[in-house]
Amino acid sequence: MKLLILSCLTFSAILAQQTSAPGGNLCTYTPVGDESNQKAVPIQDFRSSGLDFIRPNWCITHCQDRKSVKVAARFNFANQSTLVPTYKVRLHNTRENGMKVHAELTSGVPTKRDDDPFNFCMDDNVSAQIDTIVSTYNDIETMSEALNYYINKPGWAYLIYDMGNPPSIIETDNVKHDLNYCSKFANKQFPDGTYGLYQVFAGLIKADSP
Numbered sequence: 427m428k429l430l431i432l433s434c435l436t437f438s439a440i441l442a443q444q445t446s447a448p449g450g451n452l453c454t455y456t457p458v459g460d461e462s463n464q465k466a467v468p469i470q471d472f473r474s475s476g477l478d479f480i481r482p483n484w485c486i487t488h489c490q491d492r493k494s495v496k497v498a499a500r501f502n503f504a505n506q507s508t509l510v511p512t513y514k515v516r517l518h519n520t521r522e523n524g525m526k527v528h529a530e531l532t533s534g535v536p537t538k539r540d541d542d543p544f545n546f547c548m549d550d551n552v553s554a555q556i557d558t559i560v561s562t563y564n565d566i567e568t569m570s571e572a573l574n575y576y577i578n579k580p581g582w583a584y585l586i587y588d589m590g591n592p593p594s595i596i597e598t599d600n601v602k603h604d605l606n607y608c609s610k611f612a613n614k615q616f617p618d619g620t621y622g623l624y625q626v627f628a629g630l631i632k633a634d635s636p
């Protein structure tokens with residue numbers, strides 16, 4: 427596999443403190459263990475909306491050029507059972523194969539789903555709204571605001587990436603099939619005939635603990 431050029435974040439570093447983010451944002455909150463950590467690199471750009479102010483339960487480390495991102499989010503999952511299957515999910519976007527999903531079970535007991543086991547956007551309404559928003563709007567800023575406006579779920583935060591040109595990787599741990607969580611990608615065709623690929627990461631964020 428080709429080595430990806432990391433623009434300013436070093437994703438091998440476990441400790442956020444070891445990451446340098448010149449001109450960007452750096453999260454220095456101490457991990458508590460149940461975070462969903464997401465790394466995306468390299469991407470073209472990203473935007474967030476909803477309840478997205480930076481806090482311990484939703485923090486985005488990024489550089490000034492916004493081409494690599496590391497998110498630590500704590501979701502308020504609808505089903506709190508420890509039996510719920512939990513995955514480490516890797517999205518690989520390559521020129522040869524497009525977006526490929528690889529999900530590795532890390533805990534819990536898999537349940538049989540008739541449809542796509544790699545669907546991590548369980549609320550079909552949310553999933554359909556994301557498709558509509560990505561196909562309707564042509565800039566990531568508007569898409570991001572539209573996610574919050576139309577999906578309209580109190581307590582949710584939304585993150586959308588413009589994946590840019592392949593190759594790129596998005597890796598997320600602590601992912602569940604849950605109604606309060608959604609991760610999906612969507613293609614769009616621009617008026618000039620070119621295509622774009624977008625990835626959305628969203629969900630109900632845990633309330634701040636005192």
Ligand SMILES: *[C@@H]1O[C@H](CO)[C@@H](O)[C@H](O)[C@H]1NC(C)=O
Nearest residue numbers: 505506507509510511535537
């Ligand atoms: C929660 O998850 C467990 C384990 O997968 C499952 O047995 C149970 O039915 C789920 N509860 C609800 C309300 O969906």
Ligand SMILES: *[C@@H]1O[C@H](CO)[C@@H](O)[C@H](O)[C@H]1NC(C)=O
Nearest residue numbers: 548549550551552553554605
């Ligand atoms: C999806 O939307 C339909 C129509 O508005 C509604 O009846 C249904 O309850 C919604 N489903 C979920 C899971 O929110």
